[in-house]
Amino acid sequence: MSIVVENLTHVYMKGSPFESVALDDVSFEIQDGEFVGLIGHTGSGKSTLVQHLNGLLKPTKGRIIVDNIDITERTKSSKWLRQHVGLVFQYPEHQLFEETVYLDIAFGPKNLNLSNDEVEKRVREAMELVGLDYDSLKDRSPFEISGGQRRRVAIAGVLAMKPKVLILDEPTAGLDPKGRDEILGQIKDLHRERGMTIILVSHSMEDIAKLVDRIIVMNNSRIALMGKPEEVFSHVDELQEMGLDIPQIAHVIRGLRERGMDVPENIYTVEQAAAAILAMVRGRSNA
């Protein structure tokens, strides 16, 4: 499913002394099956932007078109929209409320009025997708499992609605490195194996660099940069001015190049860097 955003502006609490412009004339397009990273400093408007994409917030100005349907016009389609555009909020484990993991994940599918069999199938599948064991966890209380598992239960709760587009708002915030890598790995699989369109919100370049096809950089309620990772990372100074950074390994590569070593420029993951440096060293020893 494609998403088109045209001149989107959002003002919170318009007409009160607390009025604040959270989005200012934002336009972009996301193709079906794309994996996009949305990055920006805290308060730059990322969460506000993604809440527009499934109709939770209405634009102050501008249009949003999902799958060729203008969602700003048709208000009746909200159920359709919420099902097809799944949104995982920041700290999603705070929204768990049921007695068992099974019931919590089943909340979304049940709201879609599916049969019990179908609900069960979806819960099982969603738990598998996020790497949770169905049989041992389904009857546990979501409040007695570990933090990382709770986060996954919450993500499974959205996946069980079988959305075509999955939006995750800082899904790794507050997780340890292992939990973070596992969740990012599962998100990557959802894209590769299921062909889901994914929007990953983050303020960490490290997380985003290795995963996404395209990066949108937000700054002060506007889109500051947009493009393939290597294009975006080439604007080092601008990014640093916005309080963002390129991945650490990219700094290492820049340092090496400045010292006259022959490594390619567009490297932003540790794996690529290791391969490139090995290649360079082998090349030298052969010569």
Next chain:
Amino acid sequence: MLKDITIGQFFPGQSSIHRLDPRVKIIITFVFIVIIFFVRSFIGYGMILAYMALAVILSGVPVRYMLKGLKPLLFIIALTFFINIFFTSGEKVIFKFWFFTLTQEGLLQGVFMGLRLIFLVAGTSLLTLTTSPIALTDGIEHLLQPLKIFRFPVHELAMMMTIALRFIPTLLEETDKIMKAQMARGADFESGNLFQRAKALVPLLVPLFISAFRRADELAMAMESRCYRGGENRTRMKIPKTASRDYIALAVTFLLVLGILLNSYL
């Protein structure tokens, strides 16, 4: 959506009303509320209106913003108005319909009651609009000091109020967020009969309570680790001081009280 509630909200500013000593402001508001019940004529309400208008203009709070705060009470005000109009007995009947009789006395009574409610709400909301919650509870704590003789836990009460007021916006924000998160999973808070709607609140209330308890726990821990203990021997960072504007405000209020009493009883 929940952010539209303005009753009890603080409107930041630097006006002379904002800078009045909170103790003085609380006393004045109290006097204002009491004196409203002594008003018996339109001239009296004229004085109240003039006083109120002066305060609002000085405070710099937009009139539209104040009126917005009255909106949720419109229903109660209208109800009081109509009940008084139709259920006050009197001599001069204006018209009769079914079992309703509209009398001149009733009409007058209805208008007065309506005005009284409006000014009550406007007066108290001007207090909260121009006084930060912290200043407000500080003022209350000072004014209640005499009760300490009776071992009344004044400081603890003020602390509880400060914390409660501090967490209202946080809880509203949290409610908004959880509501949206459940709506993203297809929850519907807006349709269905009463029973269905009450049931739909479970996914909202459970997480909300859990987070409120978590916050309370964290706050208690943070206060304890900074060795907080209330009451005895605590000194204050801000010691309230009265200035000339406080005496002017008191004088103007005194004039209002005098005017109304003279108008009603002479």
